[in-house]
Amino acid sequence: MSSPGVSPPSAVDPRKFRNVLGHFGTGVVIVTAPDGDGAPAGFACQSFAALSLDPPLVLFCPVRGSRTWAAIEAAGRFCVNVLTEAQQPVCARFGARGVEDRFAGTAWHWSARGLPVLDEALATIECTVASVADGGDHHIVVGRVETLTATGSDRPLLFYRGRYARIDTAEAAPAGWRADLEHFLTTTTFDSWL
Secondary structure, three states, rough: OOOOOOOOOOOOHHOOOOOOOOHOOOEEEEEEEEEOOOOEEEEEOOOEEEEOOOOOOEEEEEEEEEHHHHHHHHHHEEEEEEEEHHHHHHHHHOOOOOOOOOOOOOOOEOOOOOEEEEEEEEOEEEEEEEEEEEEEEEEEEEEEEEEEEOOOOOOEEEEOEEEEEEOOOHOOOOOOOOHHHHHHHHHHHHHHHH
């Protein structure tokens, strides 16, 4: 038996870990920022999530040693570009190692906040880096949302069990708890929690 505060060595096989966690479907985003030379930098990321409504926070988890993450950290700000199903080739390009110019052949522009934004993204979320924590072989980056836009109604690009997946949004069933959440958000002030 191990003593309190000391973790025993992991007996979890990394391949099994990836396979089992692959059963949790995720969206796919491209996280972008200007690099030290003012050129656009970015990488594909599926470890992205909303974190807090008040303050508005999101998180993503880049791998340790990522040169793109180093550029984003130095910039202190980033844009999350939520991909559409049609942007599968964009995802492949931004997810590949050793690609010199990931933005080549991809329509994009600089936002008013000076961040690279993919023109055909389903949504964009521009943030400043609020904190960075240790996440094992990854970092856990928390971003404070400064501005966000939903730019389209296309289907999202999804990732499930190591493959791209599709969802038919016309057949999607409404989640009953959403009505409760909407009611809560319109009738509650966050100051009342303090």
